[in-house]
Amino acid sequence: MGRMLEDHWYIACPSRKLKRQPLALEIFGRKLALFRDEGGRPAALEDCCPHRNASLSGGRVVHGRLACPYHGWEFGGEGRLLRVPYAPEQPPACRVKHYPCVEQDGYVWVCPGDGELTAAPMVFPHLNLPGWTSFRMETLFHATVEACLENFLDCPHATHVHRYWFRTPTARPVKAVVRTLEDGAVTEYFQEPREKSLVWSLLSPGKTVSMKHTDRYLAPATSRVDYSFDDGRAYSITSSCTPVDDRHTRVFTVISFRRGWLGPLVRLFFHPLSRIIINQDVRMLNQAQENIEARGGPDFLALEQDVLFRPIMEWRRALRGEGEPPQADREWQVELKL
Ligand code: FES
Numbered sequence: 001m002g003r004m005l006e007d008h009w010y011i012a013c014p015s016r017k018l019k020r021q022p023l024a025l026e027i028f029g030r031k032l033a034l035f036r037d038e039g040g041r042p043a044a045l046e047d048c049c050p051h052r053n054a055s056l057s058g059g060r061v062v063h064g065r066l067a068c069p070y071h072g073w074e075f076g077g078e079g080r081l082l083r084v085p086y087a088p089e090q091p092p093a094c095r096v097k098h099y100p101c102v103e104q105d106g107y108v109w110v111c112p113g114d115g116e117l118t119a120a121p122m123v124f125p126h127l128n129l130p131g132w133t134s135f136r137m138e139t140l141f142h143a144t145v146e147a148c149l150e151n152f153l154d155c156p157h158a159t160h161v162h163r164y165w166f167r168t169p170t171a172r173p174v175k176a177v178v179r180t181l182e183d184g185a186v187t188e189y190f191q192e193p194r195e196k197s198l199v200w201s202l203l204s205p206g207k208t209v210s211m212k213h214t215d216r217y218l219a220p221a222t223s224r225v226d227y228s229f230d231d232g233r234a235y236s237i238t239s240s241c242t243p244v245d246d247r248h249t250r251v252f253t254v255i256s257f258r259r260g261w262l263g264p265l266v267r268l269f270f271h272p273l274s275r276i277i278i279n280q281d282v283r284m285l286n287q288a289q290e291n292i293e294a295r296g297g298p299d300f301l302a303l304e305q306d307v308l309f310r311p312i313m314e315w316r317r318a319l320r321g322e323g324e325p326p327q328a329d330r331e332w333q334v335e336l337k338l
């Protein structure tokens, strides 16, 4: 993966949000205007009209062309100027920068970079699979992508931030096996406690049924947490991070679970419960980011028990052009108490 961070697909918005009106989007600190062309395909243009620099996202869509709100110049999905409503002749050759844009898994994805493009966006596992039920969440964090990813893949914080909701400290030893992969890193946990937590008393089939739990980082900006049980139940949480700027991250989460016909019923309580838990993380990360900004930058200590912190940081540094990603297929064990 020799590409830079920007040369990957990021979620711009859920498909259903992009209708007849254009949308403004900020990604990597760049302002983009999103709209649907004549064929209904999503398109992303730099949000600045070449005429007098008005924001194109404040305009409207006319026959699949994006019309600027100031003097009505109309642009196609590839950014070409197609019509100037007050000039009788062909418009001059003029183009607004456009960005690759596709639709997949119910999201509009955009690639904000100028380099070589990743072939396709990553796929959300389990969406629309028989027996599985899913729901989606969108959350704005005042935090970096790195902080979000690490938080989503960090077990120890759950006994504090989500105490009684998701995890309660038992101080029991837990073994974690960490492995680096071609596209990230994965941790598998063994002998993990599940008692005294609201989530587990609602979702877990009891201590006698064995559970497999893996946390996975997929470069550049995705986390995936999977729980599966012997009796066929399974839960999977995938979060794709879109950097708004270098201090804000918009996170698109798909939660899927295999509970057969009970799925829609489980979703009824699982969805609001997940919202409460994510908001606990939002508060913690927002507050940490305020401290980081007040101090002029992060100053982190990393323990071996912060298992995926280093792989995430090394990958992200490599994708900024600073060093190499961690070598794949290395494996090590870590002892924790949870
Ligand atoms: S500024 Fe866009 S048409 Fe004039």
Ligand SMILES: [Fe+2]
Pocket: 151, 152, 157, 158, 161, 162, 277, 281
């Ligand atoms: Fe959390």
